[in-house]
Amino acid sequence: HQAVATLALPAQLRRYLARLLPAERQAARALRPVLAQLAGVPMPAQWLYEAAARWDEELAAVQAVVEAATTSLHVVAEPGPGADAALRTGLLGLALEQLPVRAIVANRMVPQGSPDPWLAGLAAQQEKYAAQWAGAHGAGDAPVLPLGHLGRDPSGPDDLTRLTGAAGLVPPPSGDSRARGEWVVEDRLADDGVLVWVVPLPGARKQDLDLVRRGDELLLAAGPYRRIVPLPSALRRCTVSGAALADGVLRIRFAPDPDLWPRRG
Known part of the structure; x- marks a missing residue:
């Protein structure tokens, strides 16, 4: 459990940093006293944003190694x-x-x-x-x-x-890498009126799983593990209408929100 959590840690910390100190909230130095007075609370110091940017860069480098196609697990x-x-x-x-x-x-x-x-x-x-x-x-x-x-x-x-020296234990220099699992979106609008997000979770059982939609993100729980993933752009304009697990694949159904989905004609 700890090993898996450690591999996921760089991406999680980057998400926490982005929420705590969003880069777009940085204000020009001349405006900071005015904004602080209007908000009624002190604005974060510039050095804090600079430190967060540096930490994010270092965490991104670690995340890139973990998720690289040449990384063997x-x-x-x-x-x-x-x-x-x-x-x-x-x-x-x-x-x-x-x-x-x-x-x-x-x-x-x-x-x-x-x-x-x-x-x-x-x-x-x-x-x-x-x-x-x-x-x-x-x-x-x-x-x-x-x-x-x-x-x-x-x-x-x-x-x-x-x-x-055991056979196959050390990967060859050529890499012999395995592709990172992709979560694809199936277009079932014409037949069923929904988009389906296909999430491969081999070995999962129904009682292991839980999911919660939160804004433009999906909180997905599998056993003791939790992951927050951003929704693909098309799914952000939809509402979750159901989910089903079969043969190690979780299929999450999204119904278009009439207020957000482009109208035809």
């Missing part, structure tokens, strides 16, 4: 019943943030064929869950990469070199 989990639920929730959060998963790393896999009954049972359980993760929980076609147990905690460069 690996999800690491130790196969088992405890990690199974956490993996489903984490992948749902990544889908909400439109961050593609390149691979799932099945960590600390013990070798099969052990004569010890306890180790043999653990190996069988790990293999079972690793097999279930392939194509499940909304990971799409992301492969499951087994990473063997060293028999101890990794320590030093030699152990790290041995771990990174």
Whole structure:
């Protein structure tokens, strides 16, 4: 949960800065005392706007790295019943943030064929869950990469070199990137009189989801995760008329607002 929240943090902080200190509210130095007197409250100092602009620039650079097509995302989990639920929730959060998963790393896999009954049972359980993760929980076609147990905690460069030598764990220099998930707007005006915003949320369940329209933004909740997204321009002139979840895709229906929608003829 914390890892997904950290990846989403740059965009969230930029939105908070824009609301707290909108750039368009900056006033000329000569007008600031007059505006402060009219408003009855002190106007934010110019240095505060300058600091906010600098922070926004730095956060934008971090956000660009997170959302870049060349950024690879690996999800690491130790196969088992405890990690199974956490993996489903984490992948749902990544889908909400439109961050593609390149691979799932099945960590600390013990070798099969052990004569010890306890180790043999653990190996069988790990293999079972690793097999279930392939194509499940909304990971799409992301492969499951087994990473063997060293028999101890990794320590030093030699152990790290041995771990990174696992097939497929380190992406090739060419990138082999995965496209960022797109939320498209389907035009169903002619047939159903609505526009449909298609939001892929693989692995989501109806009880996990909630959404609230707030002005020109949509607050979408998926499990423990929350995201505020700006509405596409066409949907800003509509009202939310319903939503449905099917096959891991949330379809949000928007009906044109007669007072805002262009009239024909």
